[in-house]
Amino acid sequence: MRTFRLVIACPDGIGIVAKVSNFLATYNGWITEASHHSDSHSGWFFMRHEIRADSLPFDLDGFRQAFTPIAKEFSMEWRITDSACRKRVILMASRESHCLADLLHRWHSGELECDIPCVIANHDELRSMVEWHGIPYFHIPVEPACKSEAFAAITRLVREQSADAIVLARYMQILPATLCQEFAQRVINIHHSFLPSFVGAKPYHQASLRGVKLIGATCHYVTQELDAGPIIEQDVVRVSHRDRIEDMVRLGKDVEKMVLSRGLRYHLEDRVLVHDNKTVVFD
Amino acid sequence: MRTFRLVIACPDGIGIVAKVSNFLATYNGWITEASHHSDSHSGWFFMRHEIRADSLPFDLDGFRQAFTPIAKEFSMEWRITDSACRKRVILMASRESHCLADLLHRWHSGELECDIPCVIANHDELRSMVEWHGIPYFHIPVEPACKSEAFAAITRLVREQSADAIVLARYMQILPATLCQEFAQRVINIHHSFLPSFVGAKPYHQASLRGVKLIGATCHYVTQELDAGPIIEQDVVRVSHRDRIEDMVRLGKDVEKMVLSRGLRYHLEDRVLVHDNKTVVFD
Amino acid sequence: MRTFRLVIACPDGIGIVAKVSNFLATYNGWITEASHHSDSHSGWFFMRHEIRADSLPFDLDGFRQAFTPIAKEFSMEWRITDSACRKRVILMASRESHCLADLLHRWHSGELECDIPCVIANHDELRSMVEWHGIPYFHIPVEPACKSEAFAAITRLVREQSADAIVLARYMQILPATLCQEFAQRVINIHHSFLPSFVGAKPYHQASLRGVKLIGATCHYVTQELDAGPIIEQDVVRVSHRDRIEDMVRLGKDVEKMVLSRGLRYHLEDRVLVHDNKTVVFD
Amino acid sequence: MRTFRLVIACPDGIGIVAKVSNFLATYNGWITEASHHSDSHSGWFFMRHEIRADSLPFDLDGFRQAFTPIAKEFSMEWRITDSACRKRVILMASRESHCLADLLHRWHSGELECDIPCVIANHDELRSMVEWHGIPYFHIPVEPACKSEAFAAITRLVREQSADAIVLARYMQILPATLCQEFAQRVINIHHSFLPSFVGAKPYHQASLRGVKLIGATCHYVTQELDAGPIIEQDVVRVSHRDRIEDMVRLGKDVEKMVLSRGLRYHLEDRVLVHDNKTVVFD
Known part of the structure; x- marks a missing residue:
């Protein structure tokens, strides 16, 4: 309807x-x-x-x-x-497939109402999976020496494709401030910790070191301050002393997928309102 | 306000x-x-x-x-x-103290906005705890031989006290149909299972026998059909093979308390609407 | 290691x-x-x-x-x-892709340690997805008129492939008793309700009708009695009056996937012991 | 047994x-x-x-x-x-009753196997509740001017009572380093946030400001570094934009109670082992 x-x-x-x-x-x-x-x-x-x-x-x-x-x-x-004007969502990924595969399957089975004009990745590993879905795959490496060229190319592509939203499906690169600004409240990231705990790199290592009993994931809009944008959705899963870092990574993947897909769904259905770096989510 | x-x-x-x-x-x-x-x-x-x-x-x-x-x-x-006209809520209990103590503490600390004109119990064990809170305690035994007299006395008391609601805080007795009808949608029960699983007696034994991996509790309005009234709130807790029935009872108590107090709070704040034996809960 | x-x-x-x-x-x-x-x-x-x-x-x-x-x-x-002898797991599916896609992705990304000699389905819709993973797909329709032939073919196939386990990834057909017996404690099903509630067909409809506040999924070994085998894993998700049956179906899919993949992982790592129609799961 | x-x-x-x-x-x-x-x-x-x-x-x-x-x-x-030598546990509280009332009820109903030789509080509000349980109540104010005298008195009392453990049931005062050392791994605190998020004062205000979608509580052993000791147990509860700070406080109380009582139970049953500022909890 x-x-x-x-x-x-x-x-x-x-x-x-x-x-x-x-x-x-x-x-x-x-x-x-x-x-x-x-x-x-x-x-x-x-x-x-x-x-x-x-x-x-x-x-x-x-x-x-x-x-x-x-x-x-x-x-x-x-x-x-x-609702008939499906949003155009560009997915960005790196090497980890779980969030990307999850979003692609939800899209393919009709659960996520959007168009996916392309996937952009800084590695080439996930090309075949993406192309099986009939979606163009752009491999744009982000090497330290050529970072600004890479992001210029990405920005061009995003504009050409008239993207309404960008989803960082474990993209693992920090977007330039200009892109964050141009797409304010339209770049969605999944961070693999229960923010504000464990900002930045290797959150599962940080969690293991601190000995927490739950680990989590946070879906948020990207702002210029790292991992500090408005939170759309979060969830956690129980861990114990038996879980090594690789177990946390595995358990965390499921939380990341769930939290990102829920957050994106809220965004696509215009359920998220941002005010004062916080969100109202009419779920 | x-x-x-x-x-x-x-x-x-x-x-x-x-x-x-x-x-x-x-x-x-x-x-x-x-x-x-x-x-x-x-x-x-x-x-x-x-x-x-x-x-x-x-x-x-x-x-x-x-x-x-x-x-x-x-x-x-x-x-x-x-909101200034606090509802008058009669609590009914038996021997188990956990739900009653929980509700009394929430009331005493100002979290539950209601008056508690009295507690009615079919045993006398919980008298001192209730009376410490300054609440009258009526011990009305419900023996097989005098059941109808007991419930006649209870009905009189409930009417005298102008009760707006009756909460069965693990009361363990089945109310007569007449009382259910007179107080339709105003008698709140906590059942110690995740309904519709394990209707009736000894649900934790039933759960242990079936080998479920989660146990739960259900807060519902009482109707004439046992454990079949409109569900207000439910929750569960994880169990494992390590949990014997007595562990399930202990773990279940916490879920029962939480679910009953949440359900009662929704009721007191007029957040529950009943239609077709189901509830809309505007939480 | x-x-x-x-x-x-x-x-x-x-x-x-x-x-x-x-x-x-x-x-x-x-x-x-x-x-x-x-x-x-x-x-x-x-x-x-x-x-x-x-x-x-x-x-x-x-x-x-x-x-x-x-x-x-x-x-x-x-x-x-x-651990070096990977179990041979045959997946059986129907039209619904979510459980199958989830298991295939976990297997493809190295999270599920097993071999998947083939997928058997009673419809042909999921062929392309399966074949992209390099796994043979057998379409064996199960029409009322030819049920016994179909299951004879399936039994032959399962034996030829030396399957160690069979996973019913929303297969939607009842296996014949002979197959259940031959593969006792090796046929794993995902039922889309929190058993023992809502046995049999259309559990989300049953759940909606009863007005429950949580829906769930159950991973269990298949026995001859429908939905009554030993439970390996269960989980739930919260629903409310806002969730129509189609929302429950959508929310339930995520629980089904999680519960099935956890249950299968326990099975593959020999963590599940069955006794008296109950399981000990050393997770 | x-x-x-x-x-x-x-x-x-x-x-x-x-x-x-x-x-x-x-x-x-x-x-x-x-x-x-x-x-x-x-x-x-x-x-x-x-x-x-x-x-x-x-x-x-x-x-x-x-x-x-x-x-x-x-x-x-x-x-x-x-197990027959019940640990002697001194509870310390301030004005907030929820954690204290919860522990006292669990003790009174036989769920918590320990002796409670006394309660120490820096305010007098909770005296009557404690004394109803037949437990001595010591009101030792902790004013800025007399802090060291207060903690000297507390230390004397704790030694006289041969306490095996001290539970800070929302005590809201920072213990002196000497007491932390003397009772290393025997002082248990409940912090009203999901540590390491929101260390220190007013964690619910911090949580509201950051717009998190879950709030939590952490039970940990007290060390000299504030809110940084080994974590015994944690849990969370979902919040939304509808929850004001006072709602978070209310919802958080239930998590605090549950997490503290679980953590204390693990401690009393010798289920917690500390190594490298982390815990192994054999639950």
Whole structure:
């Protein structure tokens, strides 16, 4: 069922819901899902509606035109999206296959509603797996000597492909600040620790050294500060003294896959709103 | 902060949210929490608003009067409650103390917003613990020969105390059908299994016999059919071959306490709506 | 590192561990992992050792010969396996790809230590995915009219391939009793519910109807009684009123994959001992 | 059933298990539980046996005398304890009652096998609750001006009471280094975050600020470095944007209670071995 998704963040106040729901009722909008959140700390209000597209007399532009006065009245940051316009998501990977294979399978079996115009990797190992799915594979090595050329090529490619989002499926390279800025809130990373614990390299080694009893993974938007962007989703798995680092790596992979795929799904369905380096996730 | 809670269930349709939120906006109602659910399977719509009481020009009766036309228009099953009117909850127990002690501590430390007019038990062991909390303790034995007298006494007591809810904190006796009916959707039980597995007596023995790898607990409204009422909350804990039945009992107690206290909290805050023997829980 | 796995079940008694560990110490066996379980209920004792193969002066046959007197003395049911002899596992599937894709990826990336001589399916949809992994795919339809021929063909194939185990990766067909018996404790099924709840067909529909707050999956050995064999592993995921049946199916897939792959891994590493329709899992 | 618990840590090598189990078999020791762990990283070996006391011809001193040669041969750090000698545990608290009430109830209902000679608190609020349990309550204020006197009094009391362990049940004061040293690996703290995230004060505020999706609690032995001692147990609970700091505090309390009581239980049953600032927990 095709839906429009109306996503709003604005300073809290009386009458916002009434105004928006009146607007939708006036045009006979059939709301299939509605979520609200009033953040008493920041004084902001967040709202997401999913509306049957065929119940409205608008296309997206028509909706935007009609809704703009309300948006202005309440100083809304807002967007309206169409579930039929699948987002274009570029996946970036390195050598580790688990997150990439998981996302590709979910996409291939129809669970992840997006287009994947290409995969970009700094190694060539995963080419065959990607190409079996009918997706172009670009091998762009990122050597210390040619880093800026590599990222220039990546940036070109991302622009050419009109990507709506970039997913770092264990890409293991730090993106340049310019790319983070250009794609703010659209670059999604999976970090293999329960942030803010174990920022940076080799988190499972850090976890083993500290002797923690749970390890985790964190899906977050990439910002210029390493592993410090808004967190979309996290989860953990129990470990014990019996688990060596290689066991943690193995157990962690399953958490990484699950957390990344959930986080990406929330993003694709416009369920994530970012405010003050934190997220509201209307799951 | 004192709030009114407006809880609505009705056949789904267009304009319900608009009508309700218009109503609230017209009277300058400050919504602190709003939840909606549209059940595509049953075609019903569920809604809960929490509104700052001091933002409205009504008391509960005034609200009821003003809102009734809307409720009629949409054939709503609805209620409005006042967070300042604490529900009166009678706890019923037997010999096992863990659920009762847990609820009493939560109440005593201010976490559970309700009044506890009394505790009724079919044994006398827990009297001192209850009376330390300043709560009257009624010991009403339920022997096979005098069952109907016992439950007649209990029913009288429950009515005298104007109980809003009855919590069976491991009470271990089956309530008579008349009491279940009189207090429909207001008698809350904790069953020590992950229903619908292991209905009836000795669920941990049943679980051990079947060799399950997780055991659980279920908080549900009591209906006339044993352990078959609408489920409010459930949870599980991992067990292994190392856990004997007595270990399962011990591990299970923690799940029972957690699940019952969460379920009761949802009930007290008017977060649970029942439809077709299932619950919508706006947590 | 190549290891031998010594797995023992016997009536409990004094001196078993001493006898076994003496035996191993006499031959300078380097124990890398040791697990014991004394079941006070059944009076049985269970034991698993993992020993560095290069520390022992035996091959498997030599070990068997040397150990047999001890095994006889204590009436042991026992086996010794060699981690270098990868088990031959036949996967059986239908149309649903998630469990099969998950197992294939784990195998392909080296996480699952086994050989997969072939995949057998009653539909042809998953052929290309399987063949990309370099694994033969046998499409054996199971129509009502030709069921016995189909299972005769399957039995022949399984014997020809010298399968050590059969994994029903959402195969959706009931195996004939003869095959269950011939491969007792070697046919592993994933059932898409938290058994013993929701035995049989359409468990997610049953779960939705009952309004449970968690759904689960169960990995078990197949016996002649449907969904009643010894449970190897289980897990659950939280659902709410917002989750329609199709959401439960989607959420459940992730639990099914995880539970099946964990259960299979335990089986492949000889960590599962069956006694009285229950399992001891030395994880 | 009265048992002896033999707990051993030593450099790994061949023949340790054989020697120990021979020793036990020679004296007809009936082993009810045996756990082993070989840490390949540190090259250490850890072992715990639980043996029926009535099966052995020794008291603890007799056992120690007989076992000492083996312990010397393998350079063991070891201890033997008697389940009938209940450990003496002093609880320390401040104003927050949830952890204290939970431990007291578990003790009172027979779940926690220990003696509680007294409770020490820097406030007087919890006196009545403690005294209802028949346990002496010492109110020792810890004001900035008299900190050293306060801790001198506490140290005297702890020595007088022959405490085997000290539990900081949300005590909220930093113990002096001398006390930490004197009671090394016997002071157990509950920290209200998933360490190493959010060390120090107000972890829930820190968690809210960072926007994490899970909050946790950590039970650890106290060392001189704040919140950096060996971790015994951890757990987490899911939170969302809907949870304000006060909700996190409420949800966190349940995790704190569970994690502390589990950690203490492991300690009381001699299931925790410390090595290199990490723990082996034979649960």
